[in-house]
Amino acid sequence: MTNEHIQIKEVQYANAILIPEIVKLLDEGHTVTLRLKGYSMRPFLEDGRDKALLKKAVNPKVGDPVLAEIGEKHFVLHRIIAIQGDHVILRGDGNLREEHCSIGDVKGAVIGFYRKGREKLDRTDGWKWRTYSWFWTRLYPIRRYLLAFYRRIWLKLFKTK
Secondary structure (H helix, E strand, C coil), X not given: CCHHHCCCCCCCCCHHHHHHHHHHHHHCXXXXXXXXXXXXXXXXXXXXXXXXXXXXXXCCCCCCEEEEEEECCEEEEEEEEEEECCEEEEECCCCCCCXXXXXXXXXXXXXXXXXXXXXXXXXXXXXXXXXXXXXXXXXXXXXXXXXHHHHHHHHHHCCCC
């Protein structure tokens, strides 16, 4: 059979159904590519456009983007901003507020992101992500204004989807 007859179908499921199945795959040692939903990791990552390549979280550290369960079947893909014993504090790059979970609720670690329809992975251990992360995390005091500019002006000038 040739590749001409292969059809790819993309389906969407509620996170409460899909993410627990993804966690099972990660626990089995698989990697999973997940299309991102939501705006909490703006401005670097966009809803429906970008994808994350995930693996099982082992020894997560401050600064790591992770998949975490912050409530029963309520998952987020956010950056760890602090770890205090067993307690983990998370914040999305596009968020101003924090979320909390235990270290055991951190289910997946992001290896990298496929951004803007590209097939090349932007690795989280690469210079591009580390540089972006270094600057963005230090801009937290003025992030509210930068995100407002991004939403109200930048996105209107430069369509992202």
